[in-house]
Amino acid sequence: MRFGTIGAGTVAQAVAAHLVRAGHTVTLSNSRGPDSLRDVVARLGSSVRAAPVEDAARADMVFLTVPWPRVGDALAGLPPWDGRILVDTTNRMPESADVDPGAATPSELVAALAPGARVVKAFNTLYARYIAADPRHPEGRQLLFHAGDDTAAKATFHELADRIGFAPVDAGPLRDGGRLMQVGGPLSALHALRQDPDGEAW
Template sequence: MRFGTIGAGTVAEAVAGHLVTAGHAVTLSNSRGPGSLRDVVARLGPSAQAAPVEEAARADMVFLTVPWPRVGDALAGLPPWDGRILVDTTNRMAEPADADPGAVTPSELVATLAPGARVVKAFNTLYARYIAADPRHPEGRQLLFYAGDDAAAKATFHDVVDRTGFAPVDAGTLRDGGRLIQVGGPLSALHALRQDPAGEAR
């Protein structure tokens, strides 16, 4: 399975680091071009490479890690998604309209900007330092909440992050689960560990 990032800041480097450690190859990208990522790629090792955004976006699973105001520009003009998985790690600051049960969640908006992508919302509830740290602790594994509308995409995401050491928890759909994990939601910024039964710690 091929992995890519749109954006190459702290969150992208942290996620890429876990994927590389788990034995995967990752293609990172940003708006400034591959040359600006030499140091990042060097830190991650030979399984990481830098490429233009269009190339990174062709991966089987792509992590969107840009600041919220740049989401539209970051997703504009990319190749057709054709069912590839787009993991939305972004956060939009809470707005009064978010309290409306019928309001479109940020990840639902991302899905409209990436037609054909199977969007999974994840990593946005964790501060970057918790994403970068080893998710395995003596007391348990770091919980990672995620949401999405495509069951197969969520199952694939669950398997990938489980193998990197996180304890993934399905929060529901982009509408209902997305509201739980967006900024201002009850699971936002919740850092907790899952205690694995004896013998099941990864």
């Protein structure tokens, strides 16, 4: 499976480092172009390359890691998604209390901006330092919540997250799970570890 990022900041680099350690290759991209990522690529190693956004977006699984105000621009003009998986790691600031409860969640909006993509929400509930750290601890593994409307896409992401060391937890569809995971939701900023039934770290 090929992996790419749209955005190459702290979260993208942390995810890329985990993927590289698991034996994968990653294509990083940002709005400033591949030349701006030379130092990042050199630090992450030969399994990482920099490319234009359009190239990175052709990967089988693409991580969207840009700030929320840049989501529209980042997803504009990309090749057809054709069922590829788009992992939305973004966060939108909390809404006011009088927002329509039927309004779309941020990841539903991302899905609307990327027609044909199978969107999975993930990594947005964790502070960057917990994403970057080794998810395996003596006390257990770092919980990683994810949500999505496509069962197969969630299963693929779940398997990947488990393989790179996290303890993935399905939070439901984009609407219900997304509400739990968005800033201000009960899962937002929740740092927790999972243990096996015997108390040993998974």
